[in-house]
Amino acid sequence: MPKRTDIHSVLIIGAGPIIIGQACEFDYSGTQACKALREEGYRIILVNSNPATIMTDPEFADRTYIEPITPECVEKIIARETEEMRRLGAKGRLVLLPTLGGQTALNTAMALVKRGTLDKYGVEMIGANAAAIQRGEDRRIFKDLMLSIGLDVPVSGVADTLEESRAVAEKIGRFPLIIRPAFTLGGTGGGIAYNREEFEVMARRGLELSPVSEILIEESLLGWKEFEMEVMRDKADNCVIICSIENFDPMGVHTGDSITVAPIQTLTDKEYQIMRDASFAVIRAVGVETGGSNIQFAVHPDNGRMVIIEMNPRVSRSSALASKATGFPIAKIAAKLAVGYLLDEIKNDITRETPASFEPTLDYVVTKIPRFAFEKFAQADPTLNTQMKSVGEAMAIGRTFKESLQKALRSLEIGRHGLGGDGRHWRIGNDVYQDRDILPRELISRRLTSPNAERIFFIRHALRAGFGVEEIFQLTKIDRWFLVQLKEIVDVEEELAASEP
Amino acid sequence: MNALLALEDGSVFHGRAFGASAEGCGEVCFNTSMTGYQEILTDPSYKGQIVTMTCPLIGNYGVNSADVESWQPHVAGFAIRELSPVVSNWRAQSSLSDYLAHHGIPGIDGIDTRALTKKLRVRGALNGFISTRAISAEEAVARAKSWPGLVGVDYVKTVTHPKPFLWDEADTQSQGFQLPRGLAAAAIPAPLPPADIPIVAFDYGMKYNILRRLRQHGFKVQVVPATATAAEALSYKPAGIFLSNGPGDPAVLGYAVRAVRDLIDNGVPIFGICLGHQILGQAFGGKTFKLKFGHRGANQPVKDLESGRVEITSQNHGFAVDPATLPSDVVVDRINLNDQTVEGLRHKTRNIFCVQYHPEASPGPHDSTPLFAQFREMIRNS
Numbered sequence: 001m002p003k004r005t006d007i008h009s010v011l012i013i014g015a016g017p018i019i020i021g022q023a024c025e026f027d028y029s030g031t032q033a034c035k036a037l038r039e040e041g042y043r044i045i046l047v048n049s050n051p052a053t054i055m056t057d058p059e060f061a062d063r064t065y066i067e068p069i070t071p072e073c074v075e076k077i078i079a080r081e082t083e084e085m086r087r088l089g090a091k092g093r094l095v096l097l098p099t100l101g102g103q104t105a106l107n108t109a110m111a112l113v114k115r116g117t118l119d120k121y122g123v124e125m126i127g128a129n130a131a132a133i134q135r136g137e138d139r140r141i142f143k144d145l146m147l148s149i150g151l152d153v154p155v156s157g158v159a160d161t162l163e164e165s166r167a168v169a170e171k172i173g174r175f176p177l178i179i180r181p182a183f184t185l186g187g188t189g190g191g192i193a194y195n196r197e198e199f200e201v202m203a204r205r206g207l208e209l210s211p212v213s214e215i216l217i218e219e220s221l222l223g224w225k226e227f228e229m230e231v232m233r234d235k236a237d238n239c240v241i242i243c244s245i246e247n248f249d250p251m252g253v254h255t256g257d258s259i260t261v262a263p264i265q266t267l268t269d270k271e272y273q274i275m276r277d278a279s280f281a282v283i284r285a286v287g288v289e290t291g292g293s294n295i296q297f298a299v300h301p302d303n304g305r306m307v308i309i310e311m312n313p314r315v316s317r318s319s320a321l322a323s324k325a326t327g328f329p330i331a332k333i334a335a336k337l338a339v340g341y342l343l344d345e346i347k348n349d350i351t352r353e354t355p356a357s358f359e360p361t362l363d364y365v366v367t368k369i370p371r372f373a374f375e376k377f378a379q380a381d382p383t384l385n386t387q388m389k390s391v392g393e394a395m396a397i398g399r400t401f402k403e404s405l406q407k408a409l410r411s412l413e414i415g416r417h418g419l420g421g422d423g424r425h426w427r428i429g430n431d432v433y434q435d436r437d438i439l440p441r442e443l444i445s446r447r448l449t450s451p452n453a454e455r456i457f458f459i460r461h462a463l464r465a466g467f468g469v470e471e472i473f474q475l476t477k478i479d480r481w482f483l484v485q486l487k488e489i490v491d492v493e494e495e496l497a498a499s500e501p
Numbered sequence: 502m503n504a505l506l507a508l509e510d511g512s513v514f515h516g517r518a519f520g521a522s523a524e525g526c527g528e529v530c531f532n533t534s535m536t537g538y539q540e541i542l543t544d545p546s547y548k549g550q551i552v553t554m555t556c557p558l559i560g561n562y563g564v565n566s567a568d569v570e571s572w573q574p575h576v577a578g579f580a581i582r583e584l585s586p587v588v589s590n591w592r593a594q595s596s597l598s599d600y601l602a603h604h605g606i607p608g609i610d611g612i613d614t615r616a617l618t619k620k621l622r623v624r625g626a627l628n629g630f631i632s633t634r635a636i637s638a639e640e641a642v643a644r645a646k647s648w649p650g651l652v653g654v655d656y657v658k659t660v661t662h663p664k665p666f667l668w669d670e671a672d673t674q675s676q677g678f679q680l681p682r683g684l685a686a687a688a689i690p691a692p693l694p695p696a697d698i699p700i701v702a703f704d705y706g707m708k709y710n711i712l713r714r715l716r717q718h719g720f721k722v723q724v725v726p727a728t729a730t731a732a733e734a735l736s737y738k739p740a741g742i743f744l745s746n747g748p749g750d751p752a753v754l755g756y757a758v759r760a761v762r763d764l765i766d767n768g769v770p771i772f773g774i775c776l777g778h779q780i781l782g783q784a785f786g787g788k789t790f791k792l793k794f795g796h797r798g799a800n801q802p803v804k805d806l807e808s809g810r811v812e813i814t815s816q817n818h819g820f821a822v823d824p825a826t827l828p829s830d831v832v833v834d835r836i837n838l839n840d841q842t843v844e845g846l847r848h849k850t851r852n853i854f855c856v857q858y859h860p861e862a863s864p865g866p867h868d869s870t871p872l873f874a875q876f877r878e879m880i881r882n883s
Contacts, residue, residue: 152682238811244535266589268562269537269799269864270678277867304591305681344804344811344838354839357811359800359866361533363555363615399557399615400583469587481561481589488586 003040004340008085008092009062010037011078011123013105014048014055016069021256021388025320026102027053029331033100034060036335043090045081047074048101069104071111078112078121097338099127099291099314100331106133106314127338128313132287136313142286149285151278152307154298156218158182165203168217169196176220179203181210192220221307223477224251224298227264229279230322231293232333234342239280240359242292242330243322244272249384250477251298251309253451256317256388261401262325262366266481271304278308288313291334301479321368321395326360367404368395371412372453384451401485409456419486420460421493428454436497438465448475459483463490504609504633506551506580506617507641509648510624514617518633519584520601520608526648527551527577529629530819531618533798537864538597539564542574542606545660545706546775546817548748549651550576551629553614555798557582563593564600567678570708570863574604575660575748578631580617584610607633625793626819652791656749657757657776660706661727668702668712668722675716696721698880701739703727705747705757705776710863715743718873728756731763741770741880744777746859751779751789751820758783765853770883772876773855775818781855782822782846785831792842795819796858799865802838803845803858811838814858815865821857822846852883 012033015026030046031054038044038060046061049069056064063081067073078094085094096118098109112118113130128136135141146153157168169177179202181189189209193199206215226247233239246266248259264272279295286293294316296309319330327350336346343357370390374382380389394411398404406418415424426433433439439461447458455476462472469483476483504518508529527550532541535556541547559581579601588596601608609631621627630645669675676690699721702712707724715722723737727747734742742764754776761784764771773781779789796816803814821842824833835845835856845856854876860869 152680155683236809240813263535263556265558265561267536268565268568268590268592269534269540270568271592271680272536273862273865273867274678274680300681302591303681342809344802355802357804357813357838358802359813361535361555361798361800363533363557363618365558401558479589480587481585484585484587484589 002340003336006092007042007095007339008090009043009045009081009094010126010339011045011047011081011094011096012061013069013074013096013098013101013108014046014050014053015102015104016049018050020391022102022104023392024053025317026100027055028320029100029315031055031060032329032331033097033335036332037339038062040336040339042339045077047077069108071108071115071117074108074112075115075117078117078123082121093122093124095124095126097127097335098125098133099334099338102314106137109133127291127334128288132289133313136286136288136293136311139310142310145285146282146308149281151281152305154219154221154307156216158214158216159203160207160214162203162207165207165215165217169199172217172219174219175199176222178218178220179206180216180218181206182214182216183211184209192222221251221298221309224300225266225479226251226255226258226309227267227275227297227299228255228260228318229275229295229297230319230330231279231283231295232330232337232343233283233288233290233293234337235290235340236342237284238343238357239283240343240357241276241279242328242360243326244275245318245322248478248482249451250479252386253384254386254388255296257370257384257390259370259456260321260368262322263362265401266479267299271299271306275306278306282308282311286311286313290337291315292319292330294318301477321366321393324395325366325397326362328356328360364397364399365401365404366395366397367401367408368393369408369412369456371414374453382452384453401482402489405485406489419489419493420457421497426457441465445475448472456486459486460490463487502633504607504631505636505638505641506578506609506612507630507638507645508620509628509642509645510620511642512620513638513641514580514609514612516609516611517584518608519598519610520579520633521605522633523605523607524630524632524634524636525551525577525607526628526630526644528626528651528819529553529580529617529621530626530795530797531555531614531621532817533800534815534864535799537799539568540570540864542576542579542601543570544708544817545571545575546708546746546748547576548656548660548706549654551578551580551631552576553580553617554582555614555618557614558585559583559610560585560588560597562590563588563596565592565594567592570710571660574601574606576606579606579608580612580614580631581608581610582612582614584608607631609633621794626795652750653753654749655753657705657727657747657754660748661704662724663726665723665725665729668724669716672716674709675713677713677717693717694719698740698877699723699737700741700743701725701734701737702743703729703734703745703757703760703777705745705754705780707745707747708859708861708863710861711743711745711774714861714870714873718877720877727754729760731760731767734760734764735767735769739769741772741876743876744771744773744780744855746775746777746817748776751776751783754780765851768851770852770876770880771855772872772879774861775857775859778846778855778857779820779822781853782827785846785848786828787826787831788823789820790823791820792818796837799862801858803835804838805835805845807834812868813866814844814860814869815862816858818857852879854879
């Protein structure tokens with residue numbers, strides 16, 4: 001299928017200011033999109049409030065608006081550009097590509113749909129339509145959709161009374177349980193109950209705090225293994241997996257704050273293929289017609305149960321990582337697919353001979369480690385949870401996980417040359433330890449139990465203090481495979497230390 | 502323990518031994534799949550080959566009794582970058598090293614598999630010798646050089662089941678792998694559809710997942726040895742014939758080509774996979790040739806020229822059908838997008854089709870599973 005000839009101009013919405021959770025990766029994706037579509041001869045209109053971006057360089061778009069990314073403002077831009085296209089005598093139409101500027105672009109596009117702006121000016125959304133974005137973004141609709149196509153999601157139930165709450169808890173059958181009161185501001189009154197007593201207290205309080213006296217009770221996935229799939233789809237419904245990612249940190253830590261590894265390391269082919277099939281089922285059911293999506297899964301470590309957590313119907317933070325990890329330029333290809341190309345019509349940038357309709361296969365391991373800056377945010381709670389706190393990341397490639405991890409740790413620019421054994425001291429709170437000091441067991445246990453920026457280093461301290469792999473697993477739920485890899489690094493450190501003259 | 506892998510070009514890779522204390526010769530080939538080493542090891546098509554994985558970390562999830570494609574591993578040796586010191590998966594029953602040791606297969610780890618793969622890509626498949634015993638590098642290279650190679654050798658006879666048998670009469674081995682779900686403690690498998698279409702499958706070294714898939718699609722599968730004649734196969738009164746995958750050089754299987762030619766003349770519907778596709782190609786009057794380094798992996802793009810759809814497929818073949826040698830009543834309907842070689846054939850007037858890749862996957866993507874339903878449909882409409 002050739003590219004669409006009925007399009008004259010493409011409006012691309014950028015991601016705006018750099019904030020935690022939405023950083024320069026969306027400048028990267030947006031810039032790729034501008035280049036890819038301009039190459040095809042389309043007129044590019046770009047709106048981004050952040051002038052400190054590559055994409056706002058004049059050469060990347062035909063018209064660049066450095067204006068607030070608000071529905072009001074973008075509506076004015078659409079009005080002005082519609083007029084401009086008339087003046088130019090444009091034969092084709094104006095389309096909006098909302099999937100390359102992060103959540104900001106997606107939300108703005110959805111607001112424009114709701115305001116009726118797109119209908120009013122006859123602007124078509126390409127990449128993903130409004131209904132698909134809605135299905136992917138609304139948790140409740142998404143969950144029902146997943147169940148309707150036979151995929152598994154966390155078990156949950158709604159209760160209006162304490163008796164009903166107990167019945168739902170009974171049905172789920174295991175702790176911990178997550179309690180979310182309906183319609184409270186910022187989720188006030190919610191929490192995780194680890195046992196029956198806590199559950200009774202939280203359920204009662206949740207029911208009291210909820211203005212409609214209703215709570216949602218959901219099974220907790222804390223400690224489950226977390227995986228991600230980067231999927232691409234074209235207009236002819238060809239689907240490929242660009243990259244599979246396994247999180248070092250189990251469920252409970254935001255993916256943006258997790259150490260992540262590509263490709264997946266601890267799934268058998270049978271499990272991996274089920275996850276691959278599920279990824280395609282999700283992108284098809286949600287209805288993302290072309291381009292990339294990111295789908296997240298949780299897997300129970302003891303019985304392999306696999307549940308869908310969420311999907312992003314757009315190029316995501318992980319896409320930038322996956323692009324660099326595999327050499328498959330996700331944003332560029334997503335842009336080309338949005339204007340009608342098929343995967344087998346686009347050349348693979350790496351080989352230059354084979355088409356983009358393939359699945360990258362890696363003969364190396366990629367590790368991404370988040371970079372935190374808690375020293376600059378004295379007020380912030382350094383415990384990692386489901387809200388993203390990292391301000392950047394380092395990524396490294398190696399032929400083994402150990403090599404890529406060590407390189408990534410060194411690349412963090414936190415003054416360490418790797419996991420440890422580099423002669424640098426450790427500053428923990430107000431205490432300073434020498435590099436090869438054995439830290440107190442009690443301190444180590446505490447820092448292993450609740451996820452934090454230094455947890456990976458505390459695994460080294462734990463191994464050196466005589467903690468067994470199984471003991472560390474019980475405290476962290478980090479897969480034993482990763483822990484043994486760290487142990488191998490520590491073993492080499494010990495060997496080197498012992499051989500010093 | 503030390504191990505080494507020597508190639509006929511004189512290069513030697515030194516590494517650590519795992520698996521059995523053993524040695525063996527084989528054609529060294531690489532597989533690009535990132536998952537599924539156990540399925541690869543137990544695929545009879547790898548008879549006579551020493552396999553290296555481009556994926557560097559192997560053994561992470563161990564081995565289990567379900568993920569097998571035959572009764573035992575068939576590779577002559579296994580060469581990898583790094584063997585996992587730990588097994589971490591809820592399905593694991595044993596470690597890869599113990600498994601290979603149990604089956605007498607030598608493994609080597611800690612070698613530069615990227616350098617090895619590059620060599621194979623440039624030079625083409627090379628004969629090799631692997632040993633986990635004490636042996637000098639010179640002697641190892643001599644062993645690799647003196648091995649006659651697999652061109653012109655019939656490996657099918659060593660892996661075909663010698664006697665005919667009916668696949669899974671009790672319906673206990675054909676369920677697809679399932680995960681536990683939601684509130685259920687264990688997944689209750691949906692019943693298999695009735696086995697209402699009898700077919701005969703020629704076993705040239707057939708992967709179990711082909712049999713499982715056939716059964717899942719309602720076929721009652723009578724398996725016959727590779728050497729069976731057309732008359733023997735037709736004596737079961739099959740509604741269709743299936744031709745399996747298998748190892749080695751397709752050009753030496755005169756007996757199989759003769760049987761298939763007779764079956765084509767008979768008019769019975771036929772579906773072939775991999776070696777079965779190459780045998781069909783020859784029975785049509787075409788020729789096969791050896792690819793430089795073969796297609797082995799789970800990410801090979803195949804284009805269906807009639808629908809325009811692209812399937813990501815699992816492949817394992819070192820030979821291919823030469824399209825120029827095919828008669829005009831046979832259509833090439835699928836090609837590999839990486840090198841444009843033939844991946845599928847269809848007869849214009851008869852109920853015959855075949856694919857060079859593995860729609861049964863295992864390991865690999867499930868994109869091509871619908872081909873089994875297509876076979877059923879073809880028989881229904883014949």
